[in-house]
Amino acid sequence: MPLRLTQYRLCPRSRSIRLVLAEYRIEAELLEELPWEWRQSFLAKNPSGEMPVLEFDNGLMLCGAYSISEFIAEDPYFGANGSASAPPVLIPGTHEDRAEVRRLIDWYHGKFDREVTRELLIEKVYNSMRPSGPIAPDPGVLRAVRANLKYHLSYTGYLADTRRWLAGDDLSFADLAAAAHISTCDYLGEIPWTEYPAVKAWYQRMKSRPAFRALLGDRVPGTVPPLAYSDLDF
Amino acid sequence: MPLRLTQYRLCPRSRSIRLVLAEYRIEAELLEELPWEWRQSFLAKNPSGEMPVLEFDNGLMLCGAYSISEFIAEDPYFGANGSASAPPVLIPGTHEDRAEVRRLIDWYHGKFDREVTRELLIEKVYNSMRPSGPIAPDPGVLRAVRANLKYHLSYTGYLADTRRWLAGDDLSFADLAAAAHISTCDYLGEIPWTEYPAVKAWYQRMKSRPAFRALLGDRVPGTVPPLAYSDLDF
Numbered sequence: 001m002p003l004r005l006t007q008y009r010l011c012p013r014s015r016s017i018r019l020v021l022a023e024y025r026i027e028a029e030l031l032e033e034l035p036w037e038w039r040q041s042f043l044a045k046n047p048s049g050e051m052p053v054l055e056f057d058n059g060l061m062l063c064g065a066y067s068i069s070e071f072i073a074e075d076p077y078f079g080a081n082g083s084a085s086a087p088p089v090l091i092p093g094t095h096e097d098r099a100e101v102r103r104l105i106d107w108y109h110g111k112f113d114r115e116v117t118r119e120l121l122i123e124k125v126y127n128s129m130r131p132s133g134p135i136a137p138d139p140g141v142l143r144a145v146r147a148n149l150k151y152h153l154s155y156t157g158y159l160a161d162t163r164r165w166l167a168g169d170d171l172s173f174a175d176l177a178a179a180a181h182i183s184t185c186d187y188l189g190e191i192p193w194t195e196y197p198a199v200k201a202w203y204q205r206m207k208s209r210p211a212f213r214a215l216l217g218d219r220v221p222g223t224v225p226p227l228a229y230s231d232l233d234f
Numbered sequence: 235m236p237l238r239l240t241q242y243r244l245c246p247r248s249r250s251i252r253l254v255l256a257e258y259r260i261e262a263e264l265l266e267e268l269p270w271e272w273r274q275s276f277l278a279k280n281p282s283g284e285m286p287v288l289e290f291d292n293g294l295m296l297c298g299a300y301s302i303s304e305f306i307a308e309d310p311y312f313g314a315n316g317s318a319s320a321p322p323v324l325i326p327g328t329h330e331d332r333a334e335v336r337r338l339i340d341w342y343h344g345k346f347d348r349e350v351t352r353e354l355l356i357e358k359v360y361n362s363m364r365p366s367g368p369i370a371p372d373p374g375v376l377r378a379v380r381a382n383l384k385y386h387l388s389y390t391g392y393l394a395d396t397r398r399w400l401a402g403d404d405l406s407f408a409d410l411a412a413a414a415h416i417s418t419c420d421y422l423g424e425i426p427w428t429e430y431p432a433v434k435a436w437y438q439r440m441k442s443r444p445a446f447r448a449l450l451g452d453r454v455p456g457t458v459p460p461l462a463y464s465d466l467d468f
Contacts, residue, residue: 047335047389048345060330065301066344067336075329095309096294102301103282110300111282114348157282 003028006045007052008035008220009127010187012117013065013109014052015180020072020173022211024087028054034124065109069173073101090173101167104159108181115148117181124188149185151162153196155183160202179206183215187225193234200234207232237262240279241286242269244359246351247299247343248286249414254306254407256445258321262288270360279314299343303407324407335401337395338408342415349382351415358422362456383419387430390416394436413440417449420457427468434468435461441466 005021005028007014021028038049041173046053054062062068071088091101123137123145133216155177159166167174182203185191193200206212216230228234239255239262241248243457256260267276268348272283282295288296307324320426325335345456355368357379380448390412396427401408416437427434440446 005434045253048341050345060333062333063337064340064344066340067333070304070336071329071333074332095305098308099296099301099305102304103297106298106300107282110298110344 001076001179001194002057004031005029005052006031006042006055008033009053010121010184011035011094012113012180012184015048015215016109016173016177017052017054017068017182018215019176019180020069020090021213022214023176023209024072033127035121036129054209059155063177067175069105073173088171088177092169092170092172097168099171100173102198104167104172107155108174108177112152112178112181115196116145116152117143118182120188125220125223146190153191153199156202157196157198160198174203175206179203179212183212187220187223187229191228193228204232204234207234212219235283236288236291239263239267240265240267240269240276240289243454244355244418245269245285246347246411246414247284247408247419249417249449250299250343250411251286251288251302251416252449254303254324254409256448257410257443258306268363269355270363299411303339307407322405324410326404326406327402327429332355333361335406335408338401338406339411342408343413346386346412346415350379350386353379353424353442354419354424359454359457376457380424383424387425387433390436391430391432394432400436409436409440413437413446419456420452420463423460425460438466438468441468 003021003026005014005017007018007030009032018028018030033039033051035051037047043049045061047056048063050064052065052068054068062071069090073175091098093101111127119141122143158168163169165171166178175224182191182199191199202223207216219225237255237260239248239251241252241264244265252262252264265426267281267285269275269285277283279289279295282297284298286302288302290296296305303324324334331350353375355377361369361371390400397403399405399409400412416425416433425433441450453459
């Protein structure tokens with residue numbers, strides 16, 4: 001089942017789906033798309049301009065993390081391609097448990113993205129890539145984003161402190177989505193780890209998963225992540 | 235099954251869930267929350283501060299349109315409470331069809347919300363309700379939002395023109411989500427109907443559904459929707 005994933009290295013939604021594919025040990029060819037370019041050929045694939053886009057060899061094209069993750073979650077055979085150990089169920093548990101998993105997926109891919117990751121990427125990456133010349137990050141925006149990030153890290157710490165995984169007893173797509181956003185913020189040097197020990201302990205477990213390896217090896221031209229970014233003992 | 239829905243009258247996500255409940259003929263007590271107040275008692279219910287929140291009498295609390303809609307969609311018995319005709323399946327069709335429904339739900343509740351409805355509500359409603367005195371809408375923001383709205387209405391017109399319902403042959407939650415956003419924009423006088431005849435014809439069908447009636451009767455203090463807002467022959 002040769003798949004192609006159109007994605008951007010620091011896009012948290014792309015990262016969350018890369019983590020899913022890696023957990024399922026599904027090989028996918030990665031096509032990189034630069035989100036600030038708004039290329040017509042990419043908009044022809046996905047008129048919303050959002051990433052990631054997953055293409056199957058039969059022509060099926062799935063657009064966006066919501067559509068892709070639910071597609072995989074509702075297909076019991078998706079992961080059954082010779083993997084030695086069973087991959088995690090993306091949206092596990094009872095009917096009520098699943099509502100909790102989705103509440104948190106929405107938290108990270110919705111609220112966290114809007115209030116933190118999207119703004120950080122615009123200020124620190126996209127604006128530095130402008131063909132007309134880089135625009136420096138706006139200190140007012142960065143201040144607001146960092147204030148938002150505190151609330152998000154506190155809440156994530158509360159979840160990590162009171163549960164085995166963020167949504168409950170089992171690893172779920174909520175953990176992958178949260179880890180994707182936090183990994184992008186971490187790449188950009190924005191996570192004050194020492195202030196959030198419970199988040200750190202949970203993220204350490206996420207980072208040690210084999211599925212995480214490829215993400216930690218990624219570099220974006222013109223940027224250098226903090227030394228501890230790919231360190232498992234950060 | 236007495237339910238309580240915490241919502242705000244012009245919030246498109248709240249509206250989409252009110253439409254779902256009405257299609258399923260499920261009575262719910264509506265509790266109104268004013269989103270610009272950020273009340274502690276509401277944040278205690280849903281720490282993300284987002285609406286709607288659906289509460290069941292057994293204490294189960296579902297937060298956000300994603301969690302609520304998927305909870306209802308995956309429960310085959312949810313609508314089976316004496317309704318004469320079967321309610322629409324929220325996410326109908328084959329595995330592939332369902333991915334298309336979800337792509338469009340994400341389009342409206344994600345992209346359309348971020349680029350249009352959320353900004354319009356802030357500029358035209360929330361900012362006029364400030365305790366420290368109203369702030370007039372920013373003409374630059376309104377201009378950008380209206381440019382975005384054109385793209386969204388063109389795309390919605392393309393879908394309405396080429397399919398029976400937005401996601402395919404069957405009415406789905408994608409139609410309810412789209413109609414919720416468009417109804418809020420329409421309430422605020424922002425839809426140039428004559429330019430988008432296919433959107434108008436589709437919305438006319440949505441508006442004629444009995445489930446739509448309660449939304450069309452809603453008024454927000456200090457605002458007057460255009461005359462045609464609640465008119466079925468607009």
